[in-house]
Amino acid sequence: MPLYYDDDQAMLADSASQFMAEEGSTKKQLRHWRDRECKDGFGHALWQQFAEMGFTGMLVDEDDGGLGMGQVEANIVLEEIGRNLTPSPFMASSVLAATALKHGSNDLKGRWLPHLISGEKVYSVAIDEGAKHRPERIACKAEKSGNGFKLSGKKDFVVYGASSEMIVVAARTSGSDRDTDGVTLFAVPQDAAGMSHDSVRLVDSSMASHVTFDGVELDGDAVIGEVDGGRAVLDAMLVAGRVGSAAEGVGVARGAMDMTVDYLKQRKQFGKVIGEFQALQHRAAHLYSEVEIARAVTVKAAQLVDGGSEKADLMASVAKAKVAKVAGLAVREGVQMHGGIGMTDEYDIGLYMKRDRALQEFLGDQYYHTGRVAELSGY
Amino acid sequence: MSDSALEAFRTETRAWLEANCPPAMREPVRDEDDVYWGGRNATFKNDAQKAWFEVCRDKGYTVPAWPKDYGGAGLSPAQAKVLREEMTRIGARPPLSSFGIWMLGPALLHFGTEGQKQRFLNEIARGEIRWCQGYSEPGSGSDLVSLQTYGEDKGDHWVVNGQKVWTSYADKADWIFCLVRTDKDNKYQGITFMLYDMASEGVATKPILLISGNSPFCETFFDDVTVPKSYGEDVPAYVGEINRGWDVAKYLLGHEREMISGADGGNTGTIGAALARANGDIDPVLRAELAQFDVDALAYGAMGEKFLDEIKVGKAHPAQPNMMKYAGTELNKRRHELVMAAGGSTALEWDSEETGGGKPSRNWLRTKANSIEGGTSEVMLNVISKRILDLPGA
Numbered sequence: 001m002p003l004y005y006d007d008d009q010a011m012l013a014d015s016a017s018q019f020m021a022e023e024g025s026t027k028k029q030l031r032h033w034r035d036r037e038c039k040d041g042f043g044h045a046l047w048q049q050f051a052e053m054g055f056t057g058m059l060v061d062e063d064d065g066g067l068g069m070g071q072v073e074a075n076i077v078l079e080e081i082g083r084n085l086t087p088s089p090f091m092a093s094s095v096l097a098a099t100a101l102k103h104g105s106n107d108l109k110g111r112w113l114p115h116l117i118s119g120e121k122v123y124s125v126a127i128d129e130g131a132k133h134r135p136e137r138i139a140c141k142a143e144k145s146g147n148g149f150k151l152s153g154k155k156d157f158v159v160y161g162a163s164s165e166m167i168v169v170a171a172r173t174s175g176s177d178r179d180t181d182g183v184t185l186f187a188v189p190q191d192a193a194g195m196s197h198d199s200v201r202l203v204d205s206s207m208a209s210h211v212t213f214d215g216v217e218l219d220g221d222a223v224i225g226e227v228d229g230g231r232a233v234l235d236a237m238l239v240a241g242r243v244g245s246a247a248e249g250v251g252v253a254r255g256a257m258d259m260t261v262d263y264l265k266q267r268k269q270f271g272k273v274i275g276e277f278q279a280l281q282h283r284a285a286h287l288y289s290e291v292e293i294a295r296a297v298t299v300k301a302a303q304l305v306d307g308g309s310e311k312a313d314l315m316a317s318v319a320k321a322k323v324a325k326v327a328g329l330a331v332r333e334g335v336q337m338h339g340g341i342g343m344t345d346e347y348d349i350g351l352y353m354k355r356d357r358a359l360q361e362f363l364g365d366q367y368y369h370t371g372r373v374a375e376l377s378g379y
Numbered sequence: 380m381s382d383s384a385l386e387a388f389r390t391e392t393r394a395w396l397e398a399n400c401p402p403a404m405r406e407p408v409r410d411e412d413d414v415y416w417g418g419r420n421a422t423f424k425n426d427a428q429k430a431w432f433e434v435c436r437d438k439g440y441t442v443p444a445w446p447k448d449y450g451g452a453g454l455s456p457a458q459a460k461v462l463r464e465e466m467t468r469i470g471a472r473p474p475l476s477s478f479g480i481w482m483l484g485p486a487l488l489h490f491g492t493e494g495q496k497q498r499f500l501n502e503i504a505r506g507e508i509r510w511c512q513g514y515s516e517p518g519s520g521s522d523l524v525s526l527q528t529y530g531e532d533k534g535d536h537w538v539v540n541g542q543k544v545w546t547s548y549a550d551k552a553d554w555i556f557c558l559v560r561t562d563k564d565n566k567y568q569g570i571t572f573m574l575y576d577m578a579s580e581g582v583a584t585k586p587i588l589l590i591s592g593n594s595p596f597c598e599t600f601f602d603d604v605t606v607p608k609s610y611g612e613d614v615p616a617y618v619g620e621i622n623r624g625w626d627v628a629k630y631l632l633g634h635e636r637e638m639i640s641g642a643d644g645g646n647t648g649t650i651g652a653a654l655a656r657a658n659g660d661i662d663p664v665l666r667a668e669l670a671q672f673d674v675d676a677l678a679y680g681a682m683g684e685k686f687l688d689e690i691k692v693g694k695a696h697p698a699q700p701n702m703m704k705y706a707g708t709e710l711n712k713r714r715h716e717l718v719m720a721a722g723g724s725t726a727l728e729w730d731s732e733e734t735g736g737g738k739p740s741r742n743w744l745r746t747k748a749n750s751i752e753g754g755t756s757e758v759m760l761n762v763i764s765k766r767i768l769d770l771p772g773a
Contacts, residue, residue, distance in 0.1 A: 296682035
């Protein structure tokens with residue numbers, strides 16, 4: 001498969017790009033909700049528009065009422081989300097929860113998918129149990145209890161958790177913390193007794209929860225996939241999320257770079273447009289090269305996911321690591337080249353820096369994924 | 380061509396290679412004389428090299444994608460790819476290496492007259508004439524267009540005076556394709572792309588010893604060299620038009636940059652696992668650097684793939700080879716820094732058997748030229764700034 005978009009994908013990219021630039025702009029969304037201290041951190045009206053555009057259920061199979069598209073298509077939307085810093089539950093609901101629910105029973109799909117596709121409800125996922133992403137270790141416990149389970153423990157960095165009608169929780173049903181097996185995924189409804197959120201606003205104005213499960217009673221039909229065999233579902237979810245957040249990171253990098261290059265063409269100092277200075281030109285050209293490479297490997301990783309390739313896991317980590325490095329470079333160069341105004345709240349470049357920081361931690365930072373590349377390569 | 384026809388071609392090619400490629404030609408290239416360059420004074424290292432060259436020459440496989448009329452095999456791009464893959468599969472050495480194939484050939488295919496193609500392309504394909512490239516001058520490296528070698532117009536011939544530098548294998552070449560100023564008043568439109576015999580009176584060469592201890596490069600001097608304007612009917616001694624050689628040079632530089640950048644995937648492999656295995660106890664910080672290199676190499680590999688896909692359908696930005704060259708050469712330099720670091724004191728050995736005569740250190744030193752030859756990294760960044768990012772005054 002060639003590493004550029006086919007006609008349908010190019011059309012989707014056009015409409016996503018136009019939609020996000022118009023409806024998802026920082027003025028209409030990020031700044032708007034931030035300045036009102038919105039408790040959700042995103043606008044539900046926009047989420048409804050996502051549904052009208054056909055984005056919400058794009059990864060859901062056609063048999064289940066979705067569009068049956070793939071990672072490449074989801075990445076197209078995510079890159080535009082990144083470019084415009086559009087706050088939305090797309091990653092949590094339409095990529096992560098949707099990927100988990102693919103593995104659910106028909107009952108479970110029937111209960112949750114229609115509301116996801118219609119944009120009425122928002123879902124989230126709970127994976128991390130600490131400040132750093134370590135999905136190899138799952139300590140959060142679900143013990144057999146009658147026909148169901150009793151869930152206890154704590155999860156962190158549950159993005160938009162408090163706004164979610166349902167959270168996909170990875171918990172341990174047997175074995176010890178570091179075992180691969182013995183993990184089970186559950187669809188936990190918002191009104192489950194014993195679940196509580198400590199919701200916090202993050203540096204990028206998004207909302208995330210520390211979630212505590214205090215003996216939460218769950219029916220057996222809350223199980224997604226097999227009991228004790230949830231690792232495969234978790235891995236599928238992680239790969240989709242990692243490749244997807246690489247795409248969002250590419251969008252953040254491109255957004256920051258475009259803004260900076262435009263600025264280099266306008267700002268004058270010493271009687272010259274600063275873009276005439278070779279010191280800045282070379283840094284901008286280096287950044288361009290890196291962003292192009294990061295974009296290429298992200299498209300590659302998405303295609304491997306869609307093709308069900310064995311290499312998808314490795315390339316997902318390569319993409320996440322590469323993008324994290326490059327997006328970090330893009331926002332740092334962006335703020336520096338903007339000079340003093342880059343430090344002001346009025347200019348968007350600082351918002352890119354904040355979003356990049358949050359995105360870096362999401363599903364593993366560059367250090368985690370670089371280490372993973374070494375391990376998967378056998379050293 | 381249909382998939383099944385292409386598969387048939389693959390089967391046929393595989394059988395042909397099996398029957399015709401001598402086992403000794405399936406070994407990795409170890410020494411300089413493992414590479415056959417052809418030319419008037421060429422000698423073969425052994426019978427296997429000779430047999431492999433001759434059978435490929437007769438089949439048109441020294442230049443498989445060139446038309447049959449010009450000594451090629453007339454393969455389609457898809458067939459040429461299959462041949463390349465099948466050769467790679469058995470580790471077959473190239474039967475003939477030459478600047479005629481890599482550089483002059485593409486220029487003649489694009490700009491040459493029919494007479495030039497008939498004569499020069501056939502000579503190149505048959506390995507009869509070894510070419511060298513006369514571009515850089517002592518004062519004109521990255522700023523190539525400032526070159527001063529001058530050809531004075533004497534009606535039916537020029538008299539060429541000047542000096543070239545970094546002329547690869549000039550001391551072994553039969554002919555030179557050379558950029559010569561023919562109009563002193565016009566910087567870009569005053570250069571002619573000339574072809575002439577290195578045995579001409581007034582041509583002298585002198586090797587330049589490099590830090591790697593090798594010497595592929597020469598200084599080349601022209602002292603009143605007579606260059607005729609034509610070598611016969613429809614065989615001008617210049618490519619393109621007189622005074623418009625810069626167009627040809629630019630076209631070729633694009634080719635060269637793609638080649639050096641390794642856009643074909645040549646230098647995009649990972650190294651961490653192999654170095655960790657070969658060198659045992661790796662420091663954790665070095666291991667981290669190796670992993671970072673592998674991330675960058677795999678990402679660059681994807682970029683190379685995307686670039687080639689986009690070239691095929693005309694989607695690539697015309698200045699994209701500059702970006703590939705920049706990123707690829709910087710990556711390759713890093714690769715060899717890490718090879719040296721992982722190799723430790725063994726990698727320092729300059730002439731031991733263990734290092735194959737100092738391979739790691741000689742290769743490491745050689746790669747330092749990657750970001751200089753074919754346009755420096757700084758020039759690549761200038762081109763990206765100007766032609767892709769559209770920054771002013773770049």
